[in-house]
Amino acid sequence: MTLMLAVTPVVLLIILMAFLKMSGDKSSVISLIVTMLIAALGFHLSTANLLYSFLYGALKAVSPILIIIWMAIFSYNVLLKTQKMEVIKQQFSSISTDKSIQVLLLTWGFGGLLEAMAGFGTAVAIPAAILISLGFKPIFSATVSLIANSVATAFGAIGTPVLVLAKETNLDVLQLSSNVVLQLSVLMFLIPFVLLFLTDRKVKSLPKNIFLALLVGGVSFVSQYLAARYMGAESPAIIGSILSIIVIVAYGKLTASKEERAQKSPLRLKEILNAWSVYLLILLLIILTSPLFPNLRSVLESNWITRISLPINDSTVNYTISWLTHAGVLLFIGTFIGGLIQGAKVKDIFNVLWNTAKQLKKTFVTVICLVGLSTVMDASGMIAVIATALAAATGGLYPLFAPVIGCLGTFITGSDTSSNILFGKLQASVAGQINVSPDWLSAANTVGATGGKIISPQSIAIATSAGNQQGKEGEILKAAIPYALVYVAIAGIIVFIFS
Template identity: 45%
Template sequence: MTDLFSFLLAITPLALLIIFILLLRIAVHYAVLITLVVTWLIASWQFHLPLQVLTAASLYGAAKGLWPIVIVIFAAIYGYNLMLSNGSMAVIKQALASVSDDKRVQVLIIAWGFGGFLEAVAGYGTAVAIPVGILIALGIAPLKAAVVSLIANSVPTAFGAVGIPVIMLAEQTGLAVQTLSTHIILQLAAFNILLPFVLVAIIGGGIRAIRGVFLITLLCGVASLLPQYLVARYLGAELPAFAGSLGGLVTTIVVARLQKRATSTEGVALLTLFKATLIYLFTFVFIVLCSPLFPAIKQSLGSVYSLIDFSTAMGGKLQLKIEWLITPGVLILAASLLGAWIQGSRPKVFVQQFFATLGQLKKSIVAILAIVAMATVMDKSGMITVIATTLVATTGIGYVFISPVIGALGTFVTGSDTNANVLFGKLQATAAQQLGIDPHALAAANTAGATGGKMISPQSIAIAVSASKLDQLSGEIMSTTLKYCLLYIALLGLGIGVYYTVL
């Protein structure tokens, strides 16, 4: 077994993150920067990482955080802000609210379907803040609106925004994106079906609330799962959450209309709604066109790239490939500019929203760059291997059962599935290799577990509290959501453990 002292030093950066963010309440970007410095010191002193390699790994990690993570987040929030400024988002909200007057159906449409869609194309708290506000406006108690929105913002986060968590997981581990995507969908399949029933039960005050809406709830879950599976298996990570949320949303709306649960609320003209959704429609079209479905386009646009070399003689190959035209962030940015222009936004608004979005995200950008740099240093210094070796030696095959807990911890601390995968993805893959298990399985388990931790992440709770204006009940929101989170993680760990070790 790796000596205890090396193990304790290797986990120190992770422990510090937990202490700084959860106990000392230090802002995430400051916490990560301080932890990065500590990681440098440990990597240099205990793990003998040369200064040249340490510098190269840090720069490479920061650059990888910038491209593709930051560019995707910036483009998604920029597009969302443009829609807010030109009134398109208000049109979408009105259209969703007019579908049904049954609150159980409303929660499926708004928290599950539309919330999942927002997570797929934007993320960054929009999938909690917006559904909470709409549900409260429709007469749902603020506490319930906050809880159901937090629970709904779990499964979709595996592939939101635009697959970045899985794409980064693949880059960190060197594993195949499509294989990872397929494993993740299979591990989360049951929750795609079960969670809509949970949301209905919460809104209706118990299991009996499912009566009368069993079929529409089941169809909502199935229609979310099947498109996700097909897209994940055959296309990759960018579109599963997109396809799943649209499948669930459209199916629920159609069935609700057929059941004649229409409300008296004034609807929205189809042409007006079409125009309001142009940014998202263009995003979908552009990403599909640059997917493996159209290899000629993908190959042609993909040929425009740059290679930035951070390699050193002692540190091995560290090359960052920047694809200038087919990176999801660039496609979302193009879709946002084109869609907003058609929606009536003018050059002045484009510039204003650009700098407003940059200001809005500046702290998150710092945190992302630092956390990816930290994870890269931990990997190159051997700290990740030391942690994995010790955990496997201590728990044996039982590690498989607790692998989702590690992913959940990552999201709980950092508030991001992407960051959880950057921190622990390589750890999970290394542990899997030592146990003789397919690395795709445990790397996927990290992402699956991370979706559970998202429910109770302090950042998510803060967003829900802000949107519901329930500052005095933040503890109650956390404790209520925590029960569902613990059950979610326990069932997930049991399922993954049994499947990969017994069956």
């Protein structure tokens, strides 16, 4: 009965969104109310703990998630206002007129780089918005952006998920990082192929799609493994994405027709740099404030800090925001300066900012309710009940299902990092009971979490916001579920075979 109550919020959310096709904001409000009732009546969470856990979740939703979503869409809308998005579209077309190459470059390459640098939704919002501007359908753009935003999340936001996992489990970062890449190895080849196939399903395109997927997957795997093995968690996704972009662009140029190669781009370097100034500045700011520059980051992190303490379950939970290294603030600064460079007036930029907030009002409701829901589930013990039940039910077959627990964590919380905080210790402790390496099973949590990212309601809310498709969350969830299930199944088989 306890297990049935614990899984009710998750099942209810899926039914409302995927099958009843209810909008994300309405689904999340209903699911939150039901979760709070179950927490209070079924798990005896006190009223004070219930309110404080929801408040903690709401704070986590606002920062970093909602601020980053707001600023990511704001950056795109500024490009529309200054009409520089047309220049970016021209440039993508000049690299290759092949739609599949454009999709792979934007979602796997550019999206992977955004995930590696900032995370928290930027890798879904920005590529999806650009794809729509290039003429792709909104639902397709959202779906491929979600599928692509899987593998890279393992080392997203400068390796945060793996660094947190190492801290939670007291395991070696280099070993964990290497295991994560090894467990993701097959998926590094399959996901690029899926993206190419979804864009171009023609049988005659299969050889080209297979070759390009093998090429990009090979570059991603080798570069990420070497970076993970010898450098740690901070750099694999960054290096892998940059090299992928180089390979995809080179392939696009080499396979272009004679007519395309003969055509000289009408764009001058100055125009290109001006059009990309927003994203280039954002990237520069993210790099400068990342752990790659520890001294500068340390100085910035120790100033302009907001701290809030909340009493939950007889302990104090600390909520801290370091504004000077906050990805949302960096997105705003880069966009604001870039907008001025592109000729926008200060008044126009702030008008775009306000209109973007109005555009995202349903997303704000959805994400606050979803993160609040996950925090209430955690505080009441629901998540622990589900994970422990799965571990007990599977026994010696547990490694096969270890990624499922990571997937569940990301589906509920929307974050690979949060999934590792919730279940990292559980995975390591179960490993000790069944004589499997704790490094291997703990890594499986992160790998499963990357699959859960594809169908996380929070990620879907971001994707619908990018294409102004609020209300169609259920349609996107239904389209993405099969890919997430296959993804996690493949991860489970790899973890089981080599455990």
